[in-house]
Amino acid sequence: xxxxxxxxxxxxxxxxxxxxxxxxxxxxxxxxxxxxxxxxxxxxxxxxxxxxxxxxxxxxxxxxxxxxxxxxxxxxxxxxxxxxxxxxxxxxxxxxxxxxxxxxxxxxxxxxxxxxxxxxxxxxxxxxxxxxxxxxxxxxxxxxxxxxxxxxxxxxxxxxxxxxxxxxxxxxxxxxxxxxxxxxxxxxxxxxxxxxxxxxxxxxxxxxxxxxxxxxxxxxxxxxxxxxxxxxxxxxxxxxxxxxxxxxxxxxxxxxxxxxxxxxxxxxxxxxxxxxxxxxxxxxxxxxxxxxxxxxxxxxxxxxxxxxxxxxxxxxxxxxxxxxxxxxxxxxxxxx
Amino acid sequence: xxxxxxxxxxxxxxxxxxxxxxxxxxxxxxxxxxxxxxxxxxxxxxxxxxxxxxxxxxxxxxxxxxxxxxxxxxxxxxxxxxxxxxxxxxxxxxxxxxxxxxxxxxxxxxxxxxxxxxxxxxxxxxxxxxxxxxxxxxxxxxxxxxxxxxxxxxxxxxxxxxxxxxxxxxxxxxxxxxxxxxxxxxxxxxxxxxxxxxxxxxxxxxxxxxxxxxxxxxxxxxxxxxxxxxxxxxxxxxxxxxxxxxxxxxxxxxxxxxxxxxxxxxxxxxxxx
Numbered sequence: 001x002x003x004x005x006x007x008x009x010x011x012x013x014x015x016x017x018x019x020x021x022x023x024x025x026x027x028x029x030x031x032x033x034x035x036x037x038x039x040x041x042x043x044x045x046x047x048x049x050x051x052x053x054x055x056x057x058x059x060x061x062x063x064x065x066x067x068x069x070x071x072x073x074x075x076x077x078x079x080x081x082x083x084x085x086x087x088x089x090x091x092x093x094x095x096x097x098x099x100x101x102x103x104x105x106x107x108x109x110x111x112x113x114x115x116x117x118x119x120x121x122x123x124x125x126x127x128x129x130x131x132x133x134x135x136x137x138x139x140x141x142x143x144x145x146x147x148x149x150x151x152x153x154x155x156x157x158x159x160x161x162x163x164x165x166x167x168x169x170x171x172x173x174x175x176x177x178x179x180x181x182x183x184x185x186x187x188x189x190x191x192x193x194x195x196x197x198x199x200x201x202x203x204x205x206x207x208x209x210x211x212x213x214x215x216x217x218x219x220x221x222x223x224x225x226x227x228x229x230x231x232x233x234x235x236x237x238x239x240x241x242x243x244x245x246x247x248x249x250x251x252x253x254x255x256x257x258x259x260x261x262x263x264x265x266x267x268x269x270x271x272x273x274x275x276x277x278x279x280x281x282x283x284x285x286x287x288x289x290x291x292x293x294x295x296x297x298x299x300x301x302x303x304x305x306x307x308x309x310x311x312x313x314x315x316x317x318x319x320x321x322x323x324x325x326x327x328x329x330x331x332x333x334x335x336x
Numbered sequence: 337x338x339x340x341x342x343x344x345x346x347x348x349x350x351x352x353x354x355x356x357x358x359x360x361x362x363x364x365x366x367x368x369x370x371x372x373x374x375x376x377x378x379x380x381x382x383x384x385x386x387x388x389x390x391x392x393x394x395x396x397x398x399x400x401x402x403x404x405x406x407x408x409x410x411x412x413x414x415x416x417x418x419x420x421x422x423x424x425x426x427x428x429x430x431x432x433x434x435x436x437x438x439x440x441x442x443x444x445x446x447x448x449x450x451x452x453x454x455x456x457x458x459x460x461x462x463x464x465x466x467x468x469x470x471x472x473x474x475x476x477x478x479x480x481x482x483x484x485x486x487x488x489x490x491x492x493x494x495x496x497x498x499x500x501x502x503x504x505x506x507x508x509x510x511x512x513x514x515x516x517x518x519x520x521x522x523x524x525x526x527x528x529x530x531x532x533x534x535x536x537x538x539x540x541x542x543x544x545x546x547x548x549x550x551x552x553x554x555x556x557x558x559x560x561x562x563x564x565x566x567x568x569x570x571x572x573x574x575x576x577x578x579x580x581x582x583x584x585x586x587x588x589x590x591x592x593x594x595x596x597x598x599x600x601x602x603x604x605x606x607x608x609x
Contacts, residue, residue, distance in 0.1 A: 142453040144467075144477050144486045156455070156526075166455050168528070173538055175526040176453040179490045197528035197535045229537035236537050246479075246486050250505045250512070257552070258561050261511035264521045265484040267549035271541060278540040 011057050020182035023153040025128040027119040041114050051107035113190030120195050126202050140212035141169035146239035148211035154196040155188025163188045168196035170208050171239030209238045228279045241271030354401050364493035367464045369439040371430045395419040424501030431506050452480035456524045463507040466499025474499045479507045482519045521564045
């Protein structure tokens with residue numbers, strides 16, 4: 001699972017094996033060592049340099065030794081007769097280091113989280129998260145009609161300290177509180193707002209209808225290969241729509257919408273029976289010009305372009321180099 | 337069975353522990369409320385259950401603490417099992433009575449059935465419910481009155497309980513009897529985004545759903561029925577409707593929201609650096 005080249009006892013792997021840190025991927029050292037990936041984090045984390053050294057298991061001994069020597073030198077210069085003062089000074093110096101250590105430790109966790117937010121949106125990181133997803137590391141959706149769909153960890157904010165980590169269900173496009181309270185200490189910003197949706201765009205071929213304890217498969221059947229708005233039609237909120245909306249009943253009779261306690265929230269779980277209704281751009285194309293042959297050809301041409309070969313889609317993407325931003329924009333095909 | 341042993345030893349001692357007391361306080365049975373003695377002794381309330389439960393009379397005796405049959409452990413275990421099943425079936429009937437509803441309401445207010453896992457429901461208390469009134473079909477589920485959806489219990493010891501012990505009607509009857517308890521509905525929802533931009537497939541579905549909601553609210557307004565959404569949401573909704581109208585006029589559905597988001601996205605980048 002781990003792509004990090006660090007030793008098994010590295011700070012990163014010990015951090016990721018802590019209780020409650022099961023959702024974290026192990027950020028590769030190459031990613032952290034690239035300064036570009038850390039742009040702007042310096043101002044967000046106190047004792048940034050020390051925290052970074054801790055994450056990378058770089059021993060800051062050399063620095064400290066230098067400091068000590070300098071201190072000693074200074075003391076030597078200031079006078080030999082004041083041993084007591086020098087001793088006190090040294091003790092103070094050590095206690096400062098001890099208290100700093102806990103500050104650095106928490107800074108390192110914060111810094112790791114913020115790097116993690118960026119890492120899981122990178123090519124290597126999202127690949128690593130997909131392996132964790134396949135192993136159901138992120139749990140399943142608690143909603144009954146979602147049939148135990150696997151979820152993805154997300155944040156509701158990219159700023160740390162605002163909210164804890166949540167679980168995004170691709171089947172009902174909603175977010176849930178993780179069932180175990182140990183995740184209520186994990187900051188949502190360490191996963192970020194982007195990861196959940198980006199994951200679905202990066203790996204469009206997962207069969208989202210497969211439940212947590214079933215093997216994930218790539219979509220294959222030809223009749224299911226309809227692409228709408230940049231996603232396979234079958235993968236657009238499979239947990240919603242007809243038969244997946246709860247209908248309140250009393251002794252078998254449906255509760256009327258006109259009752260004070262009648263259903264008001266069914267829209268949240270609805271989906272058009274015919275999913276192509278959502279292909280607004282295509283509809284516009286068909287509605288706008290239905291008389292010209294050129295136009296219909298354009299429409300069919302787009303439909304063909306929207307069809308991807310399922311098997312090698314991921315491979316193709318892996319073969320490209322660069323950031324996940326470089327992936328062909330999803331939904332762009334259906335743009336007019 | 338440990339539970340069984342507890343019961344036997346308890347009844348052997350001077351201390352009298354009622355079977356129902358023991359049953360509802362044992363682990364995994366937190367969802368049940370205690371059925372009144374009066375309800376249990378009225379045969380009318382138990383109509384038809386004698387065909388559902390093996391050793392019906394012994395099981396009922398056990399529940400009402402008048403069981404005094406001398407039998408082997410195996411028989412006792414069978415009767416014990418029947419008693420638990422019978423209690424569940426009576427429970428489904430009891431909780432829709434006035435007293436039963438009041439008891440379950442107390443438990444609801446104490447969050448005895450847990451909180452809604454949906455983030456936008458902000459830990460609204462849940463109610464137990466069944467997807468079938470026939471036993472041995474489906475396990476118990478939890479209903480959230482705020483999002484009007486059903487969820488699986490977190491704990492496996494609860495997900496083993498038969499849904500028929502709560503029934504398909506109870507939670508809906510509760511809100512018919514106590515309409516003041518119907519929670520305020522919210523239009524607040526999660527919208528998947530990538531770097532601040534809405535994702536096309538999800539955004540198109542959200543637009544469709546919001547149109548559906550606007551239609552419902554128009555229907556309700558026409559019939560002069562309170563929709564139950566809070567005022568703030570109402571204003572948002574008006575905007576939504578306008579937005580929808582704008583989109584229809586412009587014939588470029590993705591343009592408008594994207595422009596707004598783009599601006600917001602830029603702001604975020606600025607704060608990061």
